[in-house]
Each structure stands twice: as structure tokens, then as C-alpha cells.
Amino acid sequence: MSGVTETASVSSLGKGDSLHHQVLAFFPLCDLTEEDLIQNPQFCKLLATLAQHVDQTGLTVPLKTELDKAEQKLQSQRRNWLRSETLHRGLQEMIQDHCVKKHHAAVPPDQTMFNETMEKCLLVAQCVRQLDLSSTTNQDQPSVLGLTPQHVMELMPSEKNVQRMRQSLPRQLEKHLKEKSLSILSYYQPEWESESEGLKTSKLSYLSAQLDKEKKRAESLKEFCRENTFLLQRQTQLYLSELTKCIQLFQSLILDHRLKIQTDLDLKKLEYFEGKCELVSQKIKTEMVEIQLDTYTPDSISAHRKIREKLEAELKACKADKQSVELKLSSFEILGKEFEALAEEYSRLKKEIELKNWALKEFTQYSEK
Incomplete structure (x- = not known):
């Protein structure tokens, strides 16, 4: 029976969007939106039922x-x-x-x-x-003075x-x-x-009637302003909600677009840097060739070739002398420690002879003077 009464009270208010608008208009002090009522239909029915028993301020009849x-x-x-x-x-x-x-x-x-x-x-x-x-509760209160x-x-x-x-x-x-x-x-x-x-x-x-008329007009304007304020607040809330959704959608679009073009952008940057490195490498090689061309003229190149040939010939001769000396040294090493002592004695005697020759030469120079 109560379900039938509730259904009748809800149907008396309206259905669908009309019911949502009527519930929002009947409870202006509640921070609700039409989307809240759509997402919670049972709560919307409850508010529609309460509208039959309470006023807009929430007081019962x-x-x-x-x-x-x-x-x-x-x-x-x-x-x-x-x-x-x-x-x-x-x-x-x-x-x-x-x-x-x-x-x-x-x-x-x-x-x-x-x-x-x-x-x-x-x-x-x-x-x-x-x-x-006589009007006080305490009859024994002392009088003034x-x-x-x-x-x-x-x-x-x-x-x-x-x-x-x-x-x-x-x-x-x-x-x-x-x-x-x-x-x-x-x-x-x-x-x-x-x-x-x-x-x-x-x-x-007629002044009283005019003042009363002005007062009623001011009250009606005040009520109109209050309704407009409530409507403005609700529209502002809806606007901010939609604006937030648009911002979120815009952010997702920006993110998706950025992720898609980031790979292409990175490839373009990689190709650019590769080309730039190749260009710098070719430029370095060109500069090196130019430096070599400026440094080595045909005459200097022919002279360097002759010097190289001479040095290579001397190097070959030195290698041959080295090889012969190494063979002699190896033959000397076979003689052992006795030959080493003789070699040291020979070296000592040679130094003494050289020293005495230098002293004799110096002495001869001073004696001639």
C-alpha cells in the first residue's frame, strides 16, 4: 500500500527530466545536480516523496x-x-x-x-x-537605595x-x-x-500604502535576486563541471597527440643529428686534406721521400750492425765471468789511457805557450 502511495506521489510530481527539475526546484538548499539525481534514481524518488510532506526549508506541515x-x-x-x-x-x-x-x-x-x-x-x-x-522571580531582592x-x-x-x-x-x-x-x-x-x-x-x-507597496516591491525584488543567485550558482556549478570535463578531455587529447608525434619527432631529430655528424666528419676530413695540401708541396714531398729513403737505408745498416754486435756479444757471453773481468780491466785501462792522452795534450798546449 505504501509503495502505491509513493508511486502516486512521485507520478504527481512528474517523470524523467520534469521530475528532476521539480525536485531541484523544491530543494534549493541542497547541493544537488541533475546528474546526481540521474545516477541515483531511488534517492530522487525519496526526495520526491519528501516533497509531499515538507516545505522548501525542510519543515514538516x-x-x-x-x-x-x-x-x-x-x-x-x-x-x-x-x-x-x-x-x-x-x-x-x-x-x-x-x-x-x-x-x-x-x-x-x-x-x-x-x-x-x-x-x-x-x-x-x-x-x-x-x-x-512584582515581575521578578526573586521576591527577596533588595530595593535600590x-x-x-x-x-x-x-x-x-x-x-x-x-x-x-x-x-x-x-x-x-x-x-x-x-x-x-x-x-x-x-x-x-x-x-x-x-x-x-x-x-x-x-x-x-496615502504614504503608508505607498511605503507598504515599496516594501513589497523590495521584498519581491529580493526574492527575485535570491532566485537568480541560486540559479546563477547552479549554472556556475554546471559550467565548472562541464569546464572540468572539457579540460580533462583536452589534456587527454594533448597527451595522446604528444605520444604519437613524439616517436616521429625523435626519428626526425635522430636523422638530423646523423646528417649533421656526417657533415661535420666530412668537413673535418676536408680541413685535414686542405692542411696537408697547404703543408706538403711537391718539392717538400720529394725531399721527404729522399730523406725517408736515406733514413730507411741507415736504419737497415744499423739493424745489420746491431745484428753483428749481438752475434759478437753472444760469442763473448760464452767465455763466462773471466772474460767479463778482462773486459772491465780493458775498459779501465782504456779510460786511463784516454785521460793521460788528454792530460798530455793539455800539458803540450801550455808548454808551447
Whole structure:
């Protein structure tokens, strides 16, 4: 039975894309997208079912009813408080205006008496309210300086002055409120300031309706701005999501394209460097040939050939002498250590002979001189 009810409630909202849009519109505070609802159809059905029992703020119908009643009661108490507060502030403004006028111009005695009486009555009433302990939870709370409301009531003006003040108070208060209303009207519509007082009074009667109309218009614009803000946030979110997907796709395309062309690029670079190395190698060989051509002329080449032939002939002769000396040395080595001692003795005697010949030669040179 509950499944049938749930299906009926879901079908009453819509199907497919219509259901997704209605769920998103009914729960604007949830950070959801249409893609989330498509990927989670059971969750979408759950939200569609909840939409039949709660409002857009998430409150149930009974709780919303109680909240509306409490709001109405609060508004009623607020209006009563604002009425009394407005009256009290109006009286204080009248007293302040009287003090300002008294310092700038002469004020009639009856007006002075009226304002002084009203000021004393307000002060006494305020003190009595502060000293009244009937509204406090602690009845044993000590009074301020031992005063009671009866002590403060003794400071009230005379009954005669109070009666006169009460008789003229509605007229004075009405005059003050009218002047204040006219100043508000002049602020709201500056072009009406030059018109007559009667016309201003007539237009003043429509001021409340106009202000209320302007307030409703401002609230509607505020609601419109809030809806546009929500729509802009959702569109921004969708835009960022799509932009992220496009960036990922673009990155994958770039990566694939780079991997495909990297091999061809490497081959091209390899061929280029191979060709460049071959060119440098040929250039080196060419430079070497040029250096050889500049260094070795035909005459120098023929001279080098003759020198080479002569050196080769001398080398051949030296090799032959070496071979003969090696044969003699090998024959001498056969004689053993006795021949080695004779050779050393022969070498020593030869050095002594050479030394004596050099000394004899030197001696002969000096003797001839």
C-alpha cells in the first residue's frame, strides 16, 4: 500500500527530466545536480516523496503550522511593543524639541508647564517600572537605595497640572507626529515639499500604502535576486563541471597527440643529428686534406721521400750492425765471468789511457805557450 502511495506521489510530481527539475526546484538548499539525481534514481524518488510532506526549508506541515502561529503571535506582540515604544519616543522627542526651542527663542509659559509636567511624569513612570519587583522571580531582592514605588510617586506633579497635561497631550502629540510625518513625506518625495499643507496632508494619507507597496516591491525584488543567485550558482556549478570535463578531455587529447608525434619527432631529430655528424666528419676530413695540401708541396714531398729513403737505408745498416754486435756479444757471453773481468780491466785501462792522452795534450798546449 505504501509503495502505491509513493508511486502516486512521485507520478504527481512528474517523470524523467520534469521530475528532476521539480525536485531541484523544491530543494534549493541542497547541493544537488541533475546528474546526481540521474545516477541515483531511488534517492530522487525519496526526495520526491519528501516533497509531499515538507516545505522548501525542510519543515514538516504540522511544524510549519505551529511556526506560523508562533510567528503571528510574535508579530502581534511586536506591534504592541512598537506602538508603545513609538509613543514613548515621540514624547521624548517633544521634550527634546522643547529644550532646543527654549535655548533659541522664548517659549510660552503654558507650553513650558506642559513639557515639564510631561517630563516629570515620564521620569516617575520609568523609575516606578525599575523599582517594581512584582515581575521578578526573586521576591527577596533588595530595593535600590531602599526606595519603593510609593516613594517615587510622591515626586509626581500636582494633580491639576497632570490633568491639564493629559487634556492637551493628544493635540500636542498629534501635531508632533504630523510634523514628523510631513518631514518623512518630504524626504520620500522631495518635489512635494513646495506644495501646500492641505495637499501634503492629503498625500500623507496615502504614504503608508505607498511605503507598504515599496516594501513589497523590495521584498519581491529580493526574492527575485535570491532566485537568480541560486540559479546563477547552479549554472556556475554546471559550467565548472562541464569546464572540468572539457579540460580533462583536452589534456587527454594533448597527451595522446604528444605520444604519437613524439616517436616521429625523435626519428626526425635522430636523422638530423646523423646528417649533421656526417657533415661535420666530412668537413673535418676536408680541413685535414686542405692542411696537408697547404703543408706538403711537391718539392717538400720529394725531399721527404729522399730523406725517408736515406733514413730507411741507415736504419737497415744499423739493424745489420746491431745484428753483428749481438752475434759478437753472444760469442763473448760464452767465455763466462773471466772474460767479463778482462773486459772491465780493458775498459779501465782504456779510460786511463784516454785521460793521460788528454792530460798530455793539455800539458803540450801550455808548454808551447
